[in-house]
Amino acid sequence: MSLQDRPAILNDKELRYDSFKNGKVLFNKKKNHLPAMGWNSWNAFGSGNTEALTKDMADAIIRLGLDKLGYEYVILDDGCYKPERVDGLLANEEVKFPSGFRALADYIHGKGLKFGMYNDIGTNLCAGAAVGTCGHELDDAQTYINWGVDFIKVDNCYYLWDNATFSDAKNARYTYAPRIKSIVVSKNVISKNAASNKTVSMNTEAGSADAFNKKYSAVDDGVLTGRGAIMTAEYVENIGTFDGTGPDNTPVGEQAGELKFIVEVPVAGEYELVVNYASGQEPGCGEWLQIGCGDELAYDGLLKATEDKDTFINSEVIKINLSKGENEIRLMNHRRQENTLSSYAALQEGVEKFAPEKDIILSICEWGKTQPQNWGYKVGDSWRILNDITFQVGSDGDPGKGNWIADYTTSVTTQYSKAVVMDEFAGLDKGWNDPDMLMIGMDGLNETMCKTHMTMWSMMNSPLMLGLDLRRVEEGDWIHKIISNKAIIDLNQDALGIQAKRVFTTVECENPATDYIRDMDRVDIIAKPLSDGSIAVSFINVSDKDKNGEYSVDVATLIKMLGDKMADKASFENAQSYKLIDLWTGEECECGSVFTVKSLAACDNVTYKVIPVK
Numbered sequence: 001m002s003l004q005d006r007p008a009i010l011n012d013k014e015l016r017y018d019s020f021k022n023g024k025v026l027f028n029k030k031k032n033h034l035p036a037m038g039w040n041s042w043n044a045f046g047s048g049n050t051e052a053l054t055k056d057m058a059d060a061i062i063r064l065g066l067d068k069l070g071y072e073y074v075i076l077d078d079g080c081y082k083p084e085r086v087d088g089l090l091a092n093e094e095v096k097f098p099s100g101f102r103a104l105a106d107y108i109h110g111k112g113l114k115f116g117m118y119n120d121i122g123t124n125l126c127a128g129a130a131v132g133t134c135g136h137e138l139d140d141a142q143t144y145i146n147w148g149v150d151f152i153k154v155d156n157c158y159y160l161w162d163n164a165t166f167s168d169a170k171n172a173r174y175t176y177a178p179r180i181k182s183i184v185v186s187k188n189v190i191s192k193n194a195a196s197n198k199t200v201s202m203n204t205e206a207g208s209a210d211a212f213n214k215k216y217s218a219v220d221d222g223v224l225t226g227r228g229a230i231m232t233a234e235y236v237e238n239i240g241t242f243d244g245t246g247p248d249n250t251p252v253g254e255q256a257g258e259l260k261f262i263v264e265v266p267v268a269g270e271y272e273l274v275v276n277y278a279s280g281q282e283p284g285c286g287e288w289l290q291i292g293c294g295d296e297l298a299y300d301g302l303l304k305a306t307e308d309k310d311t312f313i314n315s316e317v318i319k320i321n322l323s324k325g326e327n328e329i330r331l332m333n334h335r336r337q338e339n340t341l342s343s344y345a346a347l348q349e350g351v352e353k354f355a356p357e358k359d360i361i362l363s364i365c366e367w368g369k370t371q372p373q374n375w376g377y378k379v380g381d382s383w384r385i386l387n388d389i390t391f392q393v394g395s396d397g398d399p400g401k402g403n404w405i406a407d408y409t410t411s412v413t414t415q416y417s418k419a420v421v422m423d424e425f426a427g428l429d430k431g432w433n434d435p436d437m438l439m440i441g442m443d444g445l446n447e448t449m450c451k452t453h454m455t456m457w458s459m460m461n462s463p464l465m466l467g468l469d470l471r472r473v474e475e476g477d478w479i480h481k482i483i484s485n486k487a488i489i490d491l492n493q494d495a496l497g498i499q500a501k502r503v504f505t506t507v508e509c510e511n512p513a514t515d516y517i518r519d520m521d522r523v524d525i526i527a528k529p530l531s532d533g534s535i536a537v538s539f540i541n542v543s544d545k546d547k548n549g550e551y552s553v554d555v556a557t558l559i560k561m562l563g564d565k566m567a568d569k570a571s572f573e574n575a576q577s578y579k580l581i582d583l584w585t586g587e588e589c590e591c592g593s594v595f596t597v598k599s600l601a602a603c604d605n606v607t608y609k610v611i612p613v614k
Contacts, residue, residue: 006302007161007174007339014378015342016297017256017334023429026345026378027352030359032428033381034493036151036463038073038116043400043437043467046393047079047127050096051104053396058108060470064480067112069489071466073151073361074108075116076101078127085131090119090143105148116151117144121343121366122158126165132158133347141350145358154344156366161339163283164369175336176286177239177259178279178303180222181312183329185263185320186213187271210267222259225330229257230284235312238284241336244368245387247414250516251422255371258332265322273298273318275331280309292330293320340370341378348379363434363463368418373425373433382432382463385422389415389436399468402439404449404544404603405520412439412449413520413542416456420502420526421514423460428497432461440482441468447478451584452540452605454482458492459500459528459538459607487583488607491528491536496567500528500538503561504553513561521545523600525553527561530609533568536583538607541600548599555593568612575612583607 013019014026025031039057041049058074061067080101082091092100105115119125119140120132133140133154144152156164163169188211216222218236230238241256242249249255265271279287291299298320306313320329344364351360364372364380367387376383387409394400403411415435422433438457440450457464466483473479502512504525509515512524521543528536535558541547555573563569580595581588584607597606 007335008342010300010338010342015338015345017338020337020375024378027349028356029348029362029379031430033361034428034495034497035432035461036073036361036363036381036465037070037489037493038075038114038151039071039466039470040075040077040116040153040437042077042393043390043439043442044394044469046395048395049076049079051099054104055107057470058111058113060473061113062111064470064473064475064484066484069484069486070493071464073114073116073465075118075151075153075465077118077153078125078155080118081125081129081131083129083131085136088136089139090131101147109148114150115148116153116361117147117149118153118155120155120157121340122156122160122164122167124158124166126155126157134160134343137346138350138353141347142354144360145351145355149360151361151363152347153363153365154347156340156369159340159343162336162369164366170281172283173279173281173287173302174339175240175288175333176284177289177331177333178277178287178306179235179237179285179309179312180218180239180259180331181235181276181278182215182217183261183276183331184213184215184274185265185271185329187211187265187269212265212271214263216261216263218259222261224257225260226254226257228255229259235278239331240284240286240333241371243283244371244385247386247409247418247518251368251371251373251385251418251425252514252516255374256332256334256337258330260331261329263322263327263329264325265327266324268322268324271320271322273320273329275303275315275318276312277303277306277315278309278312279303279306285309286333288333288335290332290334291318291320292332293322293327296321337370337375340366340372341375345379373422377430380431382434384434384436385418386415386435390439390442394442394469396469399472400442401444402442403444412445412453412456416460416542417517417520419460419462420456420500420524421516423499423501423513426461426499432463433499434463435460437465437467438483439467441472441479447482448601449603450479450482452603454485454488455538455605455607456540458488459526459536461492461497461499464489464492485584487581487609491530491583494528494530496529496531498529498565500526500536501561502526503557504551506549506551523547523549523551525551527553527558529562529566531567533566533571534609534611535562535566535572536607536609537595538605539597539600540605541603544602546599546602550596550598551600552594552596554595571614572612575614577613579611579613581609581611583609
């Protein structure tokens with residue numbers, strides 16, 4: 001098997017799982033961006049977008065005054081390239097984009113807006129064109145710079161090293177370790193014969209005091225760490241990283257499991273490790289194994305395939321270095337995250353190489369599959385947290401359809417319910433959780449739903465990417481009033497850059513801030529500290545039924561949950577009263593230290609800016 005048939009060797013430790021928490025960015029990735037705002041073609045037109053439509057959308061942004069509110073990026077999504085590369089390079093689809101992308105970028109820039117494009121870390125784009133960045137990262141970075149691109153959205157279809165959408169499910173061989181039954185650690189001691197001065201090999205059977213040979217059972221001697229790995233009566237399996245594409249797994253906490261052994265040896269030196277394993281090519285049982293000893297990665301690659309996942313064999317000898325005394329040996333597979341980070345980093349590396357002064361926004365769109373909240377900050381400005389918010393995209397003349405509630409990812413509330421517990425992963429020094437593009441203006445969502453949708457995304461510091469045909473919008477109509485509500489947009493663009501935290505929910509749970517709740521029949525209260533010392537508090541009816549209860553949060557709770565993130569904790573805590581501004585109606589009132597809403601219509605929200613009165 002050639003290196004082209006397997007993921008790259010990762011020599012840079014910054015691409016490794018153990019470096020995910022060190023806070024270091026790769027290839028001079030520039031930070032401190034507020035969430036991006038603009039328009040993306042996918043929800044509006046799918047693969048049917050054209051140069052003419054894109055110019056119309058740029059014109060509409062200016063006509064509607066949206067540019068003055070921060071909507072600045074005009075982004076071409078899938079369907080804009082030729083189906084194959086030309087001399088190895090990306091090229092425009094000549095019927096839909098006859099003038100080319102540099103000319104289109106110049107048109108958009110001429111209006112004071114910024115230009116964005118789309119690609120994929122796999123071999124193909126999601127719509128099928130064989131022009132993914134895989135193996136072309138440096139060329140594509142140079143091309144995007146030449147075209148004047150300011151924003152790149154990079155998808156994850158047809159990815160070679162994971163069982164991503166449209167890829168071979170057998171690629172799970174790369175993302176899961178084999179089943180592990182046992183390991184053997186041994187050492188042959190080399191010494192000098194004093195009489196003959198000849199070198200002899202002594203093992204445990206030869207009676208050397210320093211020789212070592214011991215078998216460790218995965219079930220009896222191994223310890224599972226993290227989450228996900230499963231210990232059966234005979235072996236350990238499912239050593240890998242949770243797939244975050246669907247809405248089934250909490251994003252909070254460890255996202256991978258490992259099998260750990262504590263091995264105590266009499267002397268420091270090189271030892272031999274043999275693993276008893278059975279491999280497969282399916283989620284839970286793969287062929288790729290990583291072995292860590294201290295700070296060293298002793299092995300990182302495919303083991304020989306076994307007859308089936310129930311037939312166990314011994315690996316070839318693997319050399320490991322151990323210290324005298326106790327050692328920790330980790331059997332693991334973090335390649336799902338490491339491979340994906342490496343692929344996105346390659347594009348950022350190209351940008352840094354060819355235009356180090358260029359500040360291109362990188363939108364990571366791998367649907368939360370590899371838990372990008374752990375590593376996305378190293379190369380990206382935002383990262384998608386789930387699969388698409390809708391698969392019923394529009395076309396020229398068809399607005400497409402969105403859902404408020406759905407079983408899978410395709411709804412406002414499904415995306416919100418995951419993003420709302422991910423606030424600790426976001427920030428100016430990191431980037432932003434992305435629950436996908438706004439569906440405001442699509443069929444299936446009424447005005448109330450769209451208002452709350454806008455509130456949710458703004459409070460959560462999500463990118464605000466419009467996904468509708470802006471030719472349908474007139475200044476002052478209900479869609480325009482929602483997408484141009486400056487008071488709500490200001491929450492998203494607040495200089496403090498703090499994502500809202502859920503401080504209360506009507507569903508019984510241990511911690512409203514971190515518990516991932518899939519029951520949509522609830523009311524949430526989320527709160528967001530602002531740079532002027534105030535706090536935005538939003539009461540959200542997640543349900544599609546009216547709620548007639550009384551919902552309250554007090555200053556003490558807000559201080560407890562947000563205190564370390566507030567711009568002026570003391571002033572807020574010590575205020576005698578508070579001014580409340582309803583950010584949708586503009587109404588104002590003054591009250592004490594308890595903030596209450598009585599009843600909420602289905603899918604509705606009440607959002608206050610709470611200002612301490614001195």
